[in-house]
Amino acid sequence: MDDFLAARSQMALSLGFHIIYSCIGMVMPFFMAVAHYRWLRTGNATYRNVTKAWSKGVAIFFATGAVSGTMLSFELGLLWPRFMEHAGPIFGMPFSLEGTAFFIEAIALGFFLYGWDRFHPWFHWFTGVVVGVSGLASGILVVAANAWMNSPAGFDYVNGQYLNIDPIQAMFNDAWASQALHMTVAAFAATGFAVAGVHAIMLLKRQNVTFHQRAFAIAAAFGAVAAVLQPLSGDVSAKDVARRQPAKLAAMEAHFRTEKAAALVLGGLPDEKAGQVNYAVKIPGLLSFLAHGNFAQEVTGLDRIRPEDRPPVLVPHLAFQLMVGLGMLMLGIALLYFWARWRRRAWLHSRWLLRLFAAATPAGFLAVEAGWTVTEVGRQPWIINGVMRTADAVTPMPGVVYSFYLFTAVYLSLSVVVVFLLYRQIKMVPVLYDVPPQVSLA
């Protein structure tokens, strides 16, 4: 492995790790706020227990999210110093606002986790909501920085110089709105399905039924709403990519030749040398429609992109298929769930519905990882789209491979410990929170 590849892999590893914790950090506070609200309103102890049990899990995730985020803010410089030297002052605005959001989040978290029985109950509840709102704000802000890399704005690039820098304009770049929307909904879908899945598994084991039922209902509702919205937002994103990054669109759709009434390629293995896709199903005209809202319109293929500016095709295409496939799966489960709540209440207690949710536990997070792979690999060979190449940004220090091995070891062991801790939290639910069965499910 050469140093350049090592740097890219290390970045991907760190971000792929961080994103899981940050999604949970953004979304779990809202789940807790709902449970907490019900406890304060109804005095039903199960809701207090759900809130407390979740908050312990969240404390673990928060710490991991915070340290991996701290790591990232250094890694940008450790791995890409030449990028940061120029990009820092341009795309730094969202980071400086994010600093405030993080700070408020950390403060509110202190109040929330350690504030049980110490403050007015509604003040305590409010600090939990603040954790969620500021977490969400951080997520939306940091995506602005990534969107800028896809759609650079707020400076003039003249003879290799970055002039007339305007950080506000850079923050409000073209890609921000669609990416931030898609990311936010993704965080809710992924966390909702993951949490609902874990509680579904416990329900299948018939453990602490009341506890897990209530927890499941909250998480599944959030996850299902998000899963319905996600394909809509994904369509907005796809149209946006078609407009601003035709090369990325071509790579993720494995669209090699520019054509009118372009076909949508489903599945298949792209052969980059031959410029064709094998074993795929093609639906005529659909790509033109999805990308431009019109079945006849021309869609730019990779043949219009200079060879040295072409992104890899295989990885973005497969990742894109995976994301969309999982999105459709989650959409299906969500629709079933709504149908069940609306018309078929008996399904809610049926084992097959729970099994479906249990099976979909990792679906959302897999889709998140796949989606980021599309975005990031699809932008290659650029680190700043059309302006700076990734290869020109990498640190001159040799030996990055070793740092990559180190990071891999650290992140792997951390993941193992976190899973282990979570397992123990769940296992301890009967001991810590066993309450007598309550009145009916309202």
Added chain:
Amino acid sequence: MMAYVVIAYLCLAILAYLLLGGADFGAGIVELFTRGKDRRLLRQTMYHAIGPIWEANHMWLIIAVVILFVGFPRIYSVMSTYLHIPLLLMLMGIIARGTAFVFRNYDAVHDQMQVLYGRVFRYSSLLTPFFLGVIAASLIAGYIDPQAPDFWAAYMGSWLHGFGLAVGAFTVALCAYLASVYTIGEANSAADRRRFVRETRRATVAAVLCGALVFGAAQLEGIPLANWVFGNAVGLSAIAAATASLVALWVLLPDGSAAVLRVLAGFQATMILLAVGYAHFPAFVVLRHGAALSLVRELAPAKTTAALGWALLVGSLFILPALFYLYYSFQRASTRPESAH
């Protein structure tokens, strides 16, 4: 104008991280150097004292980094290139410490794993400030050399020198000192206080010895530290003030008010930073052969600086009141009933 706001906030964030984050690391260091019953007492006390605030304490580092890469991109880029290795080691410490702290307090089952979390927590509490000290020393030691001919000179020589190691040790001792003074205010009984005072005396002696070590190392390496610190009125008075307050603190330790002790300790650390920082200001990184990267000259373009300055000013309107309320609410929290754990 905004340039001064940005520079002031950078200095403030570094100072706040030294005092608050430093005391936080110190808690782990003191734990490392105590045994048995004292260690358990210390651990209990510190958990109650830092549990609610440790995340917030570490935010200062992130604020400092963000100010650096938005406001001083070249400084950030040079630092992260030539000090890559110590930064990496410091990051490993940050990861290990933050996660071990939370794991040991939130693991639902208390068993052998606690021993592991505790050990990781203590050693990483020591390593992280050590490398912070090494990095800080290397910024001003003049060993960073963009023209270096080989790997060793460019990426190892930049930080692996006696002066850096001595400053690293001094930083560790300083953190332990801050933490032990801080714990005195958390003592629940006269007997506890006597124990904490004993810890503090040990840490004070260690800090003074390490301070001497720093001067010794500077002398050997030909770094004109004495000249920086004593060569101007500001440095001289800062050191005089620090020494005077150290004597006062030593005397007041057995029965002085905890708040006064904390203020004195924080004041000393501030004065030390001032004495060293003032001699260099506005240089932030000193390169080999005397060139330097200055906070004034490396500042980002005007619009960025203005936006960053406003973001910091407006941000503090939200942060500072909330932060003070957090500290206020949880001070002496250990004497109140506890239910969540």
